Amino acid sequence: MSSTRTLTRRATLAATAVTAALVLAGCGSADGGSGHSGHGASSSASAEATAGAHNAQDVAFAQGMIPHHQQALEMARLAPDRASSAQVKDLASRIEKAQDPEIRTMSGWLTAWGEDVPASGGSTESSMPGMDHSAHSGMPGMMDAADMEKLRKASGADFDTMFVTMMIEHHEGAVEMATTQKSKGEYEPAVAMADDIVTAQTAEISEMNKLLGRN
Template sequence: MRNTRTLTRRAALGAVSVTAALALAACGGSGDSGSSGDAGSNSSASASAGTGSTAGAHNAQDVTFAQGMIPHHRQALEMAALAADRASSAQVKDLASRVEKAQDPEIRTMSGWLTAWGEDVPAASGGAAESMPGMDHSAGSGMPGMMDGSDMDMLKKASGADFDTMFLTMMIEHHKGAVDMATTEKNKGTYQPATAMSDAIVTAQTAEITEMNKLLGKG
């Protein structure tokens, strides 16, 4: 993960250029949103389908995947929830909404797996995953793509084009981390619903990384 200073510099330097990039992307962004939205829907569908108890045995990697991806997803939901009243771009708001719609059901599904397996479900500090006040971000710093507390504080204080740039930059890193985690599950997990979800996460979030890079003028 890039450190906080790097993200801050990138946000400051990119604030002007991203405004133009977002404006230009508005002409053709619907196609990107559609394809990525479909991928997110597939991810949710896989999550819903994975709640059955007859899908086969699980291994330690499946447990690690669920216990790691739950807090990873929760942080993505917290980041996405900030976009509603801080983002200036309709495309950023739409992306954030799709992140919420895809990842919230996956959290519930993975929590169900862990409960069925007799394993601990990571607790969400403060209750609802959407707000998660007081979340200890440093606790997840060992997972790829996780933001630390100072990153999240900066994002909460930003607004307008500055928020859009910072949100996209951070979410790209966050998605890359999720893709890495999901790829490991695909390769080493044995529980079919979990490997199916991981495949859907790779597909959906890779598409969204491409979309976000375009919004930043990198695509």
């Protein structure tokens, strides 16, 4: 991630902090958004992988989306102890419930294909806060180490604002990656999962923009 992009994101964080903190402060007892179970619901996407028809794009999708999801889980697992908004906590919980099973499914595909599985990809319980994502920092929407450290140190309304702002960018990156998979992938369960990701994360982006008081 370039320094210009990081500075732009941090400027966005600062610019939205006042309005977003006010909006989020009023959401603490609100119902947690749409309540959908997220993008882990596709039965086809959770099917056991075989060494059947797949291409290089399918492999790249799984190898890229696993660490992308792992960082989202790392962010989401900070929310229970740091967030002040019930809506933010609910959103984080839904993200974890959706993306954890997807990591396991994609890891199974890669194993069946005889491809490398990204570190900790087979068991997200072993992913500890502060895990190194620097090797994947060039992927769309990935936060850098400084961003993650800032999020870990935040609490209350500041955490809520930072978490939502960062997760919007993270989701936008996942949607970009999944859209590529939909157009270029061959393995049907992977294409189905990509479609789930686009649908669910686009809806969550809209939800998060509302939390920030954006139209």
